[in-house]
Amino acid sequence: MSTDITEEPTGQAGDRPPGRRSFSVVGKRSRKYDWHAKLTGQAKYADDLSLPRMIYGRLLRSPHPHARLLRIDTRKAGALPGVFAILTGQDLPTKYGILPSSQDENALAIERVRYMGEPVAAVAAIDEWTAEEACRAIEVLYEPLPPVMSIDEALADETPKIHDWTRDRNIQKEVLLEFGDLEAGFAEADYIFEDEYFFEGNTHVPMENHAVVADWAANGHVTVWSSTQTPHYLHRELAKVLELPPSRIRVIVPPVGGGFGGKSEAFSHEIVAPVLSRLSGHPVKICLSREEVFYCHRGRHPVKMWIRTGVKGDGTITAMDFSSTLDGGAYGSYGIATTYYTGALNTLPYEVPRYRFRGRRVFTNKPPCGPKRGHGTVQPRFAIEAHLDRVAENLGLDPAAMRGHILVKPNTWTINHLRVTSCGLGDAIEAVIERSDWTRKHGRMRHGQGIGLACSVYLSGAGLPIYWNPMPHSGAQIKIDRGGGVTVYCGTSDIGQDSDSMLACVVAEELGVDLDAIHLVTGDTSLAPVDLGSYSSRVTFMAGNAARQAAAQLRARLMDVAAETLEVPTDRLAAAGGIIFDRQDTARQLPFDEAARLAEARFGTLGAVGSYTPPRLAGPYKGSGVGPSPAYSFTCAAAEVEVDTETGELRVRKIWVAHDLGRALNPTVCEGQIEGGVYMGWAEATIEEQVFRKGLHKQPSLLEYKIPAAQDTPDIDTVMIESDDPEGPFGAKEVGQGPLAPVIPAVTNAVYDAIGIRLTSTPITPDKILHVLEARRKRASAAV
Amino acid sequence: MALLAEHGTDAMLMAGGTDLLPNIKHRVATPEHVVSIRDLPELQGFEVSEHGATLGAGTRLSRLEHDPQIRRVYPALAESASLISVPQVRAVGTLGGNICLDTRCNYYNQSYEWRQAIGFCMKRDSPICRVAPGGDRCWAVASADTVPVLIALRADVEVVSGHQERVLPLEAIYQDDGLEPTTLTFGEIVQGIKIPPPHGYVTVYQKFRLRQSFDFPLVGIAVSIRSDISGIVAEARIVMTAVASYPERAEPAERLLVGAPLTEESILAAGNAVFRQAKPMDNTAGTIFHRKRMARILVERALRRIAQLPETMQRVS
Ligand SMILES: Cc1cc2nc3c(=O)[nH]c(=O)nc-3n(C[C@H](O)[C@H](O)[C@H](O)COP(=O)(O)OP(=O)(O)OC[C@H]3O[C@@H](n4cnc5c(N)ncnc54)[C@H](O)[C@@H]3O)c2cc1C
Numbered sequence A: 001m002s003t004d005i006t007e008e009p010t011g012q013a014g015d016r017p018p019g020r021r022s023f024s025v026v027g028k029r030s031r032k033y034d035w036h037a038k039l040t041g042q043a044k045y046a047d048d049l050s051l052p053r054m055i056y057g058r059l060l061r062s063p064h065p066h067a068r069l070l071r072i073d074t075r076k077a078g079a080l081p082g083v084f085a086i087l088t089g090q091d092l093p094t095k096y097g098i099l100p101s102s103q104d105e106n107a108l109a110i111e112r113v114r115y116m117g118e119p120v121a122a123v124a125a126i127d128e129w130t131a132e133e134a135c136r137a138i139e140v141l142y143e144p145l146p147p148v149m150s151i152d153e154a155l156a157d158e159t160p161k162i163h164d165w166t167r168d169r170n171i172q173k174e175v176l177l178e179f180g181d182l183e184a185g186f187a188e189a190d191y192i193f194e195d196e197y198f199f200e201g202n203t204h205v206p207m208e209n210h211a212v213v214a215d216w217a218a219n220g221h222v223t224v225w226s227s228t229q230t231p232h233y234l235h236r237e238l239a240k241v242l243e244l245p246p247s248r249i250r251v252i253v254p255p256v257g258g259g260f261g262g263k264s265e266a267f268s269h270e271i272v273a274p275v276l277s278r279l280s281g282h283p284v285k286i287c288l289s290r291e292e293v294f295y296c297h298r299g300r301h302p303v304k305m306w307i308r309t310g311v312k313g314d315g316t317i318t319a320m321d322f323s324s325t326l327d328g329g330a331y332g333s334y335g336i337a338t339t340y341y342t343g344a345l346n347t348l349p350y351e352v353p354r355y356r357f358r359g360r361r362v363f364t365n366k367p368p369c370g371p372k373r374g375h376g377t378v379q380p381r382f383a384i385e386a387h388l389d390r391v392a393e394n395l396g397l398d399p400a401a402m403r404g405h406i407l408v409k410p411n412t413w414t415i416n417h418l419r420v421t422s423c424g425l426g427d428a429i430e431a432v433i434e435r436s437d438w439t440r441k442h443g444r445m446r447h448g449q450g451i452g453l454a455c456s457v458y459l460s461g462a463g464l465p466i467y468w469n470p471m472p473h474s475g476a477q478i479k480i481d482r483g484g485g486v487t488v489y490c491g492t493s494d495i496g497q498d499s500d501s502m503l504a505c506v507v508a509e510e511l512g513v514d515l516d517a518i519h520l521v522t523g524d525t526s527l528a529p530v531d532l533g534s535y536s537s538r539v540t541f542m543a544g545n546a547a548r549q550a551a552a553q554l555r556a557r558l559m560d561v562a563a564e565t566l567e568v569p570t571d572r573l574a575a576a577g578g579i580i581f582d583r584q585d586t587a588r589q590l591p592f593d594e595a596a597r598l599a600e601a602r603f604g605t606l607g608a609v610g611s612y613t614p615p616r617l618a619g620p621y622k623g624s625g626v627g628p629s630p631a632y633s634f635t636c637a638a639a640e641v642e643v644d645t646e647t648g649e650l651r652v653r654k655i656w657v658a659h660d661l662g663r664a665l666n667p668t669v670c671e672g673q674i675e676g677g678v679y680m681g682w683a684e685a686t687i688e689e690q691v692f693r694k695g696l697h698k699q700p701s702l703l704e705y706k707i708p709a710a711q712d713t714p715d716i717d718t719v720m721i722e723s724d725d726p727e728g729p730f731g732a733k734e735v736g737q738g739p740l741a742p743v744i745p746a747v748t749n750a751v752y753d754a755i756g757i758r759l760t761s762t763p764i765t766p767d768k769i770l771h772v773l774e775a776r777r778k779r780a781s782a783a784v
Numbered sequence B: 001m002a003l004l005a006e007h008g009t010d011a012m013l014m015a016g017g018t019d020l021l022p023n024i025k026h027r028v029a030t031p032e033h034v035v036s037i038r039d040l041p042e043l044q045g046f047e048v049s050e051h052g053a054t055l056g057a058g059t060r061l062s063r064l065e066h067d068p069q070i071r072r073v074y075p076a077l078a079e080s081a082s083l084i085s086v087p088q089v090r091a092v093g094t095l096g097g098n099i100c101l102d103t104r105c106n107y108y109n110q111s112y113e114w115r116q117a118i119g120f121c122m123k124r125d126s127p128i129c130r131v132a133p134g135g136d137r138c139w140a141v142a143s144a145d146t147v148p149v150l151i152a153l154r155a156d157v158e159v160v161s162g163h164q165e166r167v168l169p170l171e172a173i174y175q176d177d178g179l180e181p182t183t184l185t186f187g188e189i190v191q192g193i194k195i196p197p198p199h200g201y202v203t204v205y206q207k208f209r210l211r212q213s214f215d216f217p218l219v220g221i222a223v224s225i226r227s228d229i230s231g232i233v234a235e236a237r238i239v240m241t242a243v244a245s246y247p248e249r250a251e252p253a254e255r256l257l258v259g260a261p262l263t264e265e266s267i268l269a270a271g272n273a274v275f276r277q278a279k280p281m282d283n284t285a286g287t288i289f290h291r292k293r294m295a296r297i298l299v300e301r302a303l304r305r306i307a308q309l310p311e312t313m314q315r316v317s
């Protein structure tokens, strides 16, 4: 046998085919599918694409955060040599938006601009320089309106309305969900705690700036290459705004240099590029500058939160009342979903028998907020875990032990109808306690040093699609060629998270071939079946299951012919490393490619499709669509910090993280995802903030919007907990987003352990630390 | 020189270009011509020993950082260079460019569109300063890391133009004006610097920034002390960067130190004097509150290092 087979005594759990005893690919460390292209610079990102006769587009953006758009005169710009086409808002009147309930954006603003950086016109020209000159030559007459720049301003009595349709001030949406008898819950409590928190907004900062190439061919076929996480949704929105039959549009996703949620909906440049191509008769490329990426945003909402919890003396929660106000920026984006997400997962990972959630989202004159890694759950998680740390302290309980005590149990339902299947959080907490030497450190380190801990939960894919439809969330198609090559077609968008290798791994495992035998066609709306996109940590679970389902059908055909040829019953057969063999007499073998030829002769061309639709889990109440997931991942993290009490500087020395991902399909990649999430969480906890001054983004550059560098990054100790989910592909759940959330409260709680002061807003900057230390010193000296 | 003469004020000098090129992209510098002086042989001098140093303006920051002689004789200079940005920038950025670094401001180091949106500012394209709109001056910040150290080391600068050459204290080319941070006139080139022997002086540089790479200083403090045999401070230089439009000497603090030994008390007094003097404006990252306190702490830490006292004093408990 060429491949090493780990014997594993399981076999019958869940949908696992009977008789499956071991893994040959799953769980093995391997390189990413496209490692070579990326390492050698051969990977062609959208910006690397070049088509014959291609020209360049650019967007003119509003200099005002809020203004009426009185007139646009493009004549001078149009007369410049080298300018091919110019578009303004009137050319693209159809509104769009990622959520059916928030169709509120125009590709180019009409009548009103609502944030500084909002596109108002687009130009295609012979080169980028000329396009930029042309943008400057466009004359726009604005009537500035007073901007609304914060939650408080948006809720002020006299606030100017950003969207005329809002009924109450600038409130876009208000939600109220109540489960169980809250009053009774608080009456039952031994203690009641109440706190307020603020989470500052921040943005994704993917390495690759957004870029698009569009070609409107003479035959009316439109091809769009775009760095997007959601080719299917882009496809739909293009059809809507361009008013074209979707059958004429093809969206292709080149390798994407990171998204983190920031490339999950259609953007102006993606919509105007094909139109500029139609008008000019040339393919058009638009690459955004880093500054423009800050204006696209759709990042983490700033959120004000209030929480009230009733607890028993042992920490058991009797009731929780939670409210959030989100600063949504100028448009809807995913915001209504985000609003629900600030409430939906708060009944996990601890038992919350009675729960009320009140949430609202307001409009402000800032770039629209949307989903960033951990979508809407990161802010409340910060609040809840910091709050519980205070609860534990007041009850005289160890915060880690208290959490372990109040955890949800596997295979249960929460009060708001979330179904929990596998849950390895208990093991995760234990791993973190042990590896971080928690018990010896917590509350026992010298002043200025501390350790803190927190837990979190995340979805393995949203249970419902973004637009209602009864179709699968993910589809895959597999064909096997006569040489034993296996090609997988799936509409997934690999944004660096390595969904490509995930598909290869699942299919290789199912068919018993090496990874080398797998070829992939992904991220193409014409060549591959729909996958809804790389968001909500859904791809491994959903596309993985779809691909596996397709592969299982082919496996059955191959096993049939192998059983016949080897004269062994099918249930004794196994496949690994490109060989089908008898498990009792491993010398009886049939090479995979030979089996493929025999099967093709017998069954005809070897192809199969698979699809995945999540189980219907939503509860019987309005708003129940946000929260359900076929499986939840769980994380525990601890952070050890050192605070320089003179300078206020905070050093996070080490972060321990244990993440229940069901199964690590490729441990190396999973660790990478966990470390990436931890890095991002720690950055949000300590330094990142998207702030505005005088109506403008204060720091739209990588020099001044601080994302930490390698030197700053703490040591990360990663543990993967394999709870083997009954419905995940080979037991796998999500790993891409969950590990971020607990890091922020873990750091916050560690700062409390270090200096004895609870900080209630992010990021924890040296300035904030010095302020609270000085205030305490003043209080102390006033008391003398 | 001839090129400069030919193109007049349409031309700008460029050495490594790590400051100029971003400024050109932001359209705050709009030269028609760029004259590369990076490889001029006259700017490549490099002699270092106990008897002093002559360093050409073309010296790369990475050389200042790594050269064993500099590290031995002027460790604070090597340290300050090592704290600039990232290795890639240090590999091309030069000493001359650092000396002539444009002043910085987060209303100014922005794209054309961003500056247009705010209505531009006095340093470029408008009569109004966005930081202090009522005033009549620009408060952009002197942000070079090597300059405070060089001034603390009492370096001289050699300036050439045509066939003229003048040598003056480095400190003397700076002025408290964010618009025109140096007194160099058009056509003058910094050829190099001369540093006197370090003998008897102990010099230390302390920099505060939010990240441990990339970032310009939010406060930088260079301190140089010469003490006599009995430990009495005979000479003190304290130079601050990033809190004013020029590298600012902390003279009140210097005076407090001279004539007495370095003690906890004298160090705290100097720290207080620096705290009172440093007047950062709200035009960099960080906050005024914090940067002002950092100025005090950095000067105290520098002095403690020189006096070989423990690094920090636990102010808060
Ligand atoms: C991301 C980033 C971070 C940075 N961080 C720091 C930092 O932390 N600390 C810091 O000090 N600097 C920093 N810099 C600025 C810069 O890299 C350094 O100051 C560097 O030393 C500039 O040298 P240069 O040769 O590249 O200058 P150039 O860009 O070539 O020139 C800068 C200016 O000086 C003039 N000039 C250059 N040489 C001469 C000469 N010999 N005579 C007269 N005029 C001359 C030029 O005309 C220009 O106006 C940073 C830059 C970047 C891009």
Ligand code: SF4
Pocket: B104, B105, B106, B107, B108, B121, B122, B123, B124, B128, B129, B130, B131, B132, B137, B138, B139, B140, B178, B283
């Ligand atoms: S200090 Fe004022 S004038 Fe100077 S660059 Fe900043 S905003 Fe412009």
